[in-house]
Amino acid sequence: MSQVRERILDVASDLFYRHGIKAVGVDAIISQADVARMSFYRHFRSKDGLVVAYLERRDEATRVWFEKQVRRLAPNPRDRPLVVFDALALRFRSKGYRGCGFINAIAEVADPASDAHGAAAAHKRRFQSWLATLLREAELDEIFAADLLLLFEGATAVSVRQGTAEPALRAKRIAALLLGTLEPRRVQRRPSTPRR
Amino acid sequence: MSQVRERILDVASDLFYRHGIKAVGVDAIISQADVARMSFYRHFRSKDGLVVAYLERRDEATRVWFEKQVRRLAPNPRDRPLVVFDALALRFRSKGYRGCGFINAIAEVADPASDAHGAAAAHKRRFQSWLATLLREAELDEIFAADLLLLFEGATAVSVRQGTAEPALRAKRIAALLLGTLEPRRVQRRPSTPRR
DNA sequence: TTGCAATGAGACTGACCGGTCTATACCATT
DNA sequence: AATGGTATAGACCGGTCAGTCTCATTGCAA
Numbered sequence: 001m002s003q004v005r006e007r008i009l010d011v012a013s014d015l016f017y018r019h020g021i022k023a024v025g026v027d028a029i030i031s032q033a034d035v036a037r038m039s040f041y042r043h044f045r046s047k048d049g050l051v052v053a054y055l056e057r058r059d060e061a062t063r064v065w066f067e068k069q070v071r072r073l074a075p076n077p078r079d080r081p082l083v084v085f086d087a088l089a090l091r092f093r094s095k096g097y098r099g100c101g102f103i104n105a106i107a108e109v110a111d112p113a114s115d116a117h118g119a120a121a122a123h124k125r126r127f128q129s130w131l132a133t134l135l136r137e138a139e140l141d142e143i144f145a146a147d148l149l150l151l152f153e154g155a156t157a158v159s160v161r162q163g164t165a166e167p168a169l170r171a172k173r174i175a176a177l178l179l180g181t182l183e184p185r186r187v188q189r190r191p192s193t194p195r196r
Numbered sequence: 197m198s199q200v201r202e203r204i205l206d207v208a209s210d211l212f213y214r215h216g217i218k219a220v221g222v223d224a225i226i227s228q229a230d231v232a233r234m235s236f237y238r239h240f241r242s243k244d245g246l247v248v249a250y251l252e253r254r255d256e257a258t259r260v261w262f263e264k265q266v267r268r269l270a271p272n273p274r275d276r277p278l279v280v281f282d283a284l285a286l287r288f289r290s291k292g293y294r295g296c297g298f299i300n301a302i303a304e305v306a307d308p309a310s311d312a313h314g315a316a317a318a319h320k321r322r323f324q325s326w327l328a329t330l331l332r333e334a335e336l337d338e339i340f341a342a343d344l345l346l347l348f349e350g351a352t353a354v355s356v357r358q359g360t361a362e363p364a365l366r367a368k369r370i371a372a373l374l375l376g377t378l379e380p381r382r383v384q385r386r387p388s389t390p391r392r
Numbered sequence: 393t394t395g396c397a398a399t400g401a402g403a404c405t406g407a408c409c410g411g412t413c414t415a416t417a418c419c420a421t422t
Numbered sequence: 423a424a425t426g427g428t429a430t431a432g433a434c435c436g437g438t439c440a441g442t443c444t445c446a447t448t449g450c451a452a
Binding site: 019104153170174 | 214216219295302305347348349351353366367
């Protein structure tokens with residue numbers, strides 16, 4: 001209906017993700033969305049309300065995006081649990097990537113009782129259960145979903161810090177080992193010859 | 197020398213970690229440190245300067261803490277690479293734990309050219325090279341250091357979100373598999389009998 | 393005792409914060 | 423043509439932000 005609300009959400013999503021939630025004021029949002037101040041408060045009870053809307057919308061969009069990419073990259077359901085990390089690599093390479101918006105929100109908002117925390121936690125729950133579905137459809141044990149999510153989060157954190165997509169492939173390799181697709185390396189113990 | 201500077205850093209470290217950097221104003225710091233406003237600006241050029249000092253101090257403290265804990269928990273150097281995750285679990289269980297201060301800083305500050313980013317990146321580099329040392333001293337391949345760090349970060353992110361220490365043990369199990377200490381599970385492929 | 397550097401207390405600046413309020417303009421339905 | 427909902431523009435509120443400045447007080451050392 002109201003394209004004003006959509007415009008606000010578009011602008012806020014962009015600014016919140018790029019600069020962080022606390023770093024973006026209501027003034028910046030309404031001016032960039034070209035919207036009157038009162039129109040903002042007609043559609044959102046407060047800035048906090050907008051933050052929740054931002055996270056809920058991002059939850060939906062993120063999950064739809066991964067679902068689509070994974071289907072595209074892996075026609076065979078058996079390949080999908082690992083292909084998640086290829087999709088993740090795509091994401092890492094996308095312009096302006098700045099990590100998981102939900103993890104960032106949690107890092108920023110601090111208060112675990114806040115609505116933002118709740119929305120972020122809900123997203124991660126849904127994401128993990130999606131991973132479980134992928135595993136089930138690949139005829140693998142759903143029990144690995146939490147492990148995959150841990151690798152997913154780890155890759156994201158490392159990628160943001162070092163600004164490359166390589167951690168996604170690193171995580172994929174570990175995941176493959178975990179799921180039994182690859183044999184573990186057999187050469188971990190180094191020969192006892194002195195180094196250098 | 198000056199205990200004023202130390203007091204400021206003590207208070208700032210606590211507040212920055214607990215509430216986030218942007219959420220803590222100079223006023224709160226100086227009032228809680230019981231220090232005059234000008235004393236603050238005599239010791240730190242700006243709030244950003246204080247943030248860098250906070251991160252550098254935390255870098256030192258964090259690495260010293262892990263080093264000590266790992267030595268304590270694993271007298272045998274061969275056990276130390278995995279015992280890192282037991283130390284991490286201790287950390288997760290500590291009161292008021294709110295994740296990695298450096299990851300949080302990166303999430304909050306956004307600008308990758310900022311001093312805060314630089315300090316955080318430097319910490320992670322040092323931490324990874326410490327992990328490499330542990331691996332070397334355990335006669336394992338240093339190449340795994342990046343993998344261990346990825347698991348470390350993943351466990352941290354998950355732990356903060358769900359508020360438990362369990363992800364540390366999950367990461368440890370994966371690390372053990374990775375380092376070849378454990379055999380991979382042999383039962384991943386579920387029997388083709390229909391579920392439920 | 394004198395002198396100096398460090399600290400304290402607090403006023404002050406200009407900018408911005410989230411949020412409220414009034415007044416006006418537009419546009420579709422009746 | 424009148425009405426009612428939705429938009430706009432922008433003044434305004436109290437509070438907080440980071441940072442500067444002045445001046446009094448402290449404490450130590452020459």
